[in-house]
Amino acid sequence: MTEYLTTIGLEFHAELKTKTKIFCSCPTDAGGEPNTHVCPVCLGLPGVLPVLNRHAVELAVMAGLALNCQIAEYSKFDRKNYFYPDLPKGYQVTQYPMPICHDGYIDLPLADGAVRHVRINRIHLEEDAGKLVHSGEHIQDSHYSLPDYNRAAVPLIEIVTEPDITSAEEARNFGESLRLILLYAGVSDVRMEQGSLRCDVNISVRPADSAALGVKVEIKNLNSFRSVYRAIQYEEQRQRELLAGGGSVVQETRLWDEASGETRAMRSKEDAHDYRYFPEPDLVPVVIDAAWLAEIAEKLPELPAARQQRFESELGLSHYDAGQLVISPPLARFFDAVYTLFPEAKTVANWLLGDISRLLNESDAELDAVPLDASEFAYLLSEVKKGAINQASAKTVLEEMFRQGGKAAEIIAAHGFAQISDSGALQAQVEQVLIANAQPVADYRAGKKAALGFLVGQVMKQTRGQANPAMVRELLEKALESEN
Amino acid sequence: MSERRIISRDDAEHVARLAHLRFTEAEMTDCMEKLGSILEYMQELQKIDTTGVAPTTHVLPLTNVFRADEPGETLPRERALANAPAREGGSFKVPRII
Structure with a gap:
């Protein structure tokens, strides 16, 4: 039977913990009524000018430092063009050729004690899209959509790894490590179930004797690292079976279906990715000099x-x-x-x-x-x-x-929990117990040392458990030995 | 205009499709000619020797224009939705996608 190797790269989107959106002063708080955290800038009305949120830049740099990245001295923004109603402008502002951070890594401890060095290709800043509420039970039979732009232009970082991950287990561990690092760095709430951290998987499979990577498939709609793990296991198997049966894998985006435990084809890559990136003329470049970088590094917990x-x-x-x-x-x-x-x-x-x-x-x-x-x-x-x-x-x-x-x-x-540790007070209790328990005292003195436990118990009972047992033992021993 | 077709019919149709535009035959011919002359001008520019010249990433001599992370005013929802061609409740209403 042919052996297959799996190659996995991950893409994360993390919402940055800012009070306001990335290019305007609308609040980022969740839970507002639809379309109440909006303004002319994030609605993309004509004639407006976006201005970059300084704190979002600092948080992105902190994430980069925490993930061992190089921080770009010079970076800039670009427009990624596509039509989808979750984007009010018809493009997303992101960073394409000059991201703010690049070339990082996480060293992932493996079960056998070895370490997997997973490289991070880049981290870039971008704006989030709005949320579409679809009419009807399912998106397939909805007649129209209701966009809510409260989330539109909330600051995100996108973190892209190199394809250095080889199994579902490693992918899950990587995700959990990355999550913890971002949490400690304080850059994001990283709550996957609430969407403040999202993970997409790129996965391909190839025969072990083949040097060239297989055709890759992107998996979306993963709402937990458990889903990431399950989806990779499913997809790994699906692709192996396809190849083993003489078929070939189609390059496409597939959606994970949590309920059925399967991935389903969503759209093929060719017609989806023609984004015609070009430089964003409304935003000026970001320069992070050594002094600013040092100031940010200082704040890293x-x-x-x-x-x-x-x-x-x-x-x-x-x-x-x-x-x-x-x-x-x-x-x-x-x-x-x-x-x-x-x-x-x-x-x-x-x-x-x-x-x-x-x-x-x-x-x-x-x-x-x-x-x-x-x-x-x-x-x-x-x-x-x-x-x-x-x-x-x-x-x-x-x-x-x-x-x-x-x-x-x-x-x-x-x-009344205070323990009686006053030796004078305890001595009186001990003496009372010795008088009242002549038989155990005699037993102890005759060599039955176990009687001591009974006597300690009597003192504890007499003090309703508040006597210091170590002191009681010591005082009893002293009394029993000395009068012998 | 140049005799050479700088932009092919396929490319022009592709660009129109990406921009969600539909053209009549006459409009398409017109667009191809105009796009062609822009691209021709670009070809002129590309003849310039730029060895040793740093790439331009922005035309303004400015960097680091920021705002503080302080919440400001938002648009009242009625005003935000005022220009919407269709609405339902507090939301814009758009044709279904996919």
Whole structure:
């Protein structure tokens, strides 16, 4: 049987986190009534002049730096011409021959410990299109469309990889890595389900003994990395079967159908791509000099790989624990905030990945959206360490702070959780227990050391669980040995 | 006008199709001639030796014209839709595509 190799390149569109559109001051907030976040510029009315949003440029450069790209000192905008009613102007403003970032990469760790070096060809700035609402049940039987231009001209970056990816698994991992990097860099919300991050796949298959790449197919309508994975597996199989049966692959765009788990032909490439790009005369070129570049680089936060490295080598966390924290920026930020005040990395990580993660799962919330305060949590941990409160009580205090916020000290006091660690007070309790339990005391002194556990239990019971058990044990031992 | 056809009939029809334009036979002949003379002029320009001349990417001697990322006024929806040939509710209404 012939062996086949798969070659995959990915294209991402990420909405930049700006307050306003790329060439006008309309707000980018989602959820407005249709056609209320529009103005003459983004509606493409005659005689208007677009002006570039400086923050969008900075975010694109940050994305480039985070993805190891070269930043172009000089870049410019072009018009991509096509007629589709989601574009009010009849063209999309984008960057064609001179993108703002180029030649980057992500080093993707593979399951076998090796690394896949996936090159990024380019990142360019462009405007998003509007949203078309179609009449009828399906687009095929709709009679007309209702364009909503609230999304038109929201700033996007398009990120294009080289065809360096070889499997569905790698494509999914690459997407997840890229998503996390953009999230850490703070350039985009990267919510695939809401469309602020989109991914298209270019895929071809060829016999292993053939040097030339096969005919590539583009897959669109992928709304999660799970869809990316499934669509690649489906398409890989479809193309292999075509080739094995003596057929050939047609260069085309196919749509992923989530429900049926299949890709379907949408349009063939030849008639779709004649965009007649030309320079956008209304926008002047962008020059990013060394000083501006340095200023932007300065603002770039710590990225996932650096944070993972720091958690492991500086703080001594295991690779697994560090990875579990890094994958959630709110969790990792909270970890850092707590660690500054309570510098015992392993203990903090255990609480975060244990009880706090459980509470987050139960409430389906993100850590930055709950009232739990990092400094109050650090205080709670230090009280546990001092022995001022026991582990079980601490969990109750944590749950209360998680749900309602508040100060650890007040919650401990309100519940009477303060552990008795005053040796004078405990000594009195110990003496009472020794008098009341003559038989176990005698047993212990006769050599039955297990009796100690019973006596500790009695002191705990007498203090309603608030005695510091380690101190009780110590005091009991001292008393039992000395009077022997 | 030149005897040579600089633009072929196929190219002209292709360009018209991309621009969503329909022409009568006479209009098409006229367009081909006019387009041809523009392209002929371009051919003249292409004769100039540009060795060592940096490509022009923009005609204005300006770079880095920006606006701050501050929300401004939007158009009231009634005004945004005022010129729409057809509308439904708060939206423009256009013929179905595909």
